[in-house]
Amino acid sequence: MSACGLSPAAQPLRTSGPISASYNSDLVDCRQIAMRYDNELTSEGAMIGALIGAATGAGESHEDAIAGAAIGGLIGAAEGTMDKEEKQREMIIRCMQNRDHPVIG
16 A cells, blocks of 8 residues: 555645645645544454454464454554544645645545
């Protein structure tokens, strides 16, 4: 995800009209506000992924359950991070719109 390019929150915004002189400073402010969004989604995804991975591997052996939990936790954390970054982008867009910028996505 991050290795493939910019995170959703860091990607440039699309506008439907000209931008004002305050656009860049408001964008910095809005990104800072969005970055405060906590890591709950990442942690929750990791826990759910670990539980699913452990349950899947439990039928085989104890080692498979541990490996399944580790792999599931990594996958779940990655999904949680993607969800968090998408929410952050939505927050940035709303913040900019609330500051009267013609942001459409």
